[in-house]
Amino acid sequence: MTPVALSLEELLPDKTDSREARAYSLLIRTGLVLSTVGVAILIPFFGLVMAFIGAFLSMTVSLILPCMCYLRIIGDSATISQRLLCGFIIMVGLLCAFGGTYSSVAEIVRSYLEM
Structure with a gap:
């Protein structure tokens, strides 16, 4: 929530x-927390949906994409060990x-x- 709060605070006039x-x-921060609590109470599977989003996106953003971008950037100059390590990390991430x-x-x- 910090990035959202900081973005909203930047919209305020400079005090x-x-x-x-x-x-x-x-x-702003209290309103964001209360709105998140309200959504969590009103949506029955909020925690499970957040687990789904986290499981999919966190591995993609933290493991898979950095290795793929690294290999794409260095291209043919990557050594065999770099390619193997990145491939292993990508497989674990997948x-x-x-x-x-x-x-x-x-x-x-x-x-x-069960409902």
């Missing part, structure tokens, strides 16, 4: 009084992404069928 700036910051995505989707389906 020289630090107390007023802190008050606005506190209001396995974790598929495993996490499968388990979260299976849990969503199980919870839905």
Whole structure:
């Protein structure tokens, strides 16, 4: 939520009084937390959906894409060991992404069928 809060705080006019700036910051962050709690209460599978998004995107962004971009940038100058290590990291990332995505989707389906 920090990036969202910082983006919203940048839209506010520049305040020289630090107390007023802190008050606005506190209001923005409190509103974001309350809205997140409201969504979590109103949407029954919010935690499971967040697990699905996290399982898929975190592995993609933290393991798979950096290695693929690295290999793409250095191109043919990559050594065999660099290619093998990046390939291994990509495979581990894919396995974790598929495993996490499968388990979260299976849990969503199980919870839905229990309703």
